Amino acid sequence: MSDNLAELKEAEARFFDKQTQRRMDEGRIPIEADIRRATPSKPRWFGDELIDPKMTFLLEGAHRDRFIALASHAPGGRVLDICCGPGWLSLELARNGQTVDAYDLSHEAIALARRMLAENPYQEGFGGINYHVGDVTKVDLGVEQYDAVTGSSAFHHIDDLRAFMETIYRALKPGGIIVTVDDMPRGALEIALDRFFRLILPTYNMSYWAKLKAIVKRAVGITRTAEEIFSPMEQGKHDSVYVIAEIWHRDFEIVEEAEFMAFSLSPCTLVKGPDAFRYQAARLIIAIDKLLCRLGLTRGFIRVIVGRKPWPQAS
Numbered sequence: 001m002s003d004n005l006a007e008l009k010e011a012e013a014r015f016f017d018k019q020t021q022r023r024m025d026e027g028r029i030p031i032e033a034d035i036r037r038a039t040p041s042k043p044r045w046f047g048d049e050l051i052d053p054k055m056t057f058l059l060e061g062a063h064r065d066r067f068i069a070l071a072s073h074a075p076g077g078r079v080l081d082i083c084c085g086p087g088w089l090s091l092e093l094a095r096n097g098q099t100v101d102a103y104d105l106s107h108e109a110i111a112l113a114r115r116m117l118a119e120n121p122y123q124e125g126f127g128g129i130n131y132h133v134g135d136v137t138k139v140d141l142g143v144e145q146y147d148a149v150t151g152s153s154a155f156h157h158i159d160d161l162r163a164f165m166e167t168i169y170r171a172l173k174p175g176g177i178i179v180t181v182d183d184m185p186r187g188a189l190e191i192a193l194d195r196f197f198r199l200i201l202p203t204y205n206m207s208y209w210a211k212l213k214a215i216v217k218r219a220v221g222i223t224r225t226a227e228e229i230f231s232p233m234e235q236g237k238h239d240s241v242y243v244i245a246e247i248w249h250r251d252f253e254i255v256e257e258a259e260f261m262a263f264s265l266s267p268c269t270l271v272k273g274p275d276a277f278r279y280q281a282a283r284l285i286i287a288i289d290k291l292l293c294r295l296g297l298t299r300g301f302i303r304v305i306v307g308r309k310p311w312p313q314a315s
């Protein structure tokens with residue numbers, strides 16, 4: 001591994017160590033550690049998260065439940081969860097009876113994941129999880145050992161994706177399932193619609209007066225639009241989400257592919273008011289979002305692709 005790459009991975013681990021520590025300093029269970037036990041909360045600023053299972057379900061529809069069920073297709077199966085972070089997905093797979101090998105570079109993320117595993121109250125039918133701190137690209141993943149491989153916001157963090165995918169292909173059993181969940185680069189229309197709905201709706205992060213001042217400041221060039229934050233391993237290579245799709249379509253039978261939430265995520269998580277109003281506003285925005293995606297005018301911000309490793313052809 002070149003010095004530069006080793007340094008980048010070290011920086012990546014520190015980036016996610018800090019992110020995990022920040023979340024823990026807030027004194028609540030973060031959603032990326034356990035989606036069932038996450039502490040409910042309303043956002044206080046832009047970028048802060050809404051932890052509201054009902055809103056999450058409205059936004060994601062059944063996509064999440066579906067890919068977790070597909071990855072748990074083998075009763076008592078063995079699953080590899082790459083770049084697992086604080087472990088929400090590994091936990092859900094184990095709650096579906098799977099035994100999970102989960103890897104992440106970040107010590108803090110794995111420490112939190114282990115704590116959530118120890119505290120897990122959903123024990124019925126629980127498989128198991130082996131958490132490892134380490135670079136998943138350096139692990140001997142063996143041959144045809146896994147019934148499924150999952151990566152949530154994961155594969156585009158891998159440096160030599162094409163070489164890594166050869167290792168993954170070998171490690172997956174024939175008929176095994178492979179899931180990638182990725183956040184996609186957004187286009188100008190998606191960003192404009194996101195801003196439009198945040199502007200017209202009452203939101204937690206800004207009053208209407210603050211929004212007006214922000215527009216004027218931006219118009220006269222006093223402030224600039226905040227740039228998206230990327231982790232060190234994402235930097236400059238976020239476009240590899242397109243390479244992921246290319247590899248999935250080339251090497252696997254596609255079981256399911258979906259893109260959703262082109263612009264609804266921020267408006268729905270920030271909209272302020274009584275719950276009935278928030279959910280009604282969210283339903284409307286999500287319906288418009290779905291329609292524009294279906295018409296091909298916008299592209300989803302979240303993409304899920306589920307593939308299956310083909311069985312060898314009988315000669």
Ligand SMILES: C[S@@+](CC[C@H](N)C(=O)[O-])C[C@H]1O[C@@H](n2cnc3c(N)ncnc32)[C@H](O)[C@@H]1O
Pocket residue numbers: 012013016032082083084085086087088089103104105106109134135136137151152153154157158233
């Ligand atoms: C955006 S986070 C996703 C975490 C988790 N899968 C989730 O859905 O919340 C990306 C994770 O990839 C991890 N990561 C990046 N490169 C890695 C590598 N080569 N091996 C293991 N983990 C890695 C980072 O430490 C980080 O926790």
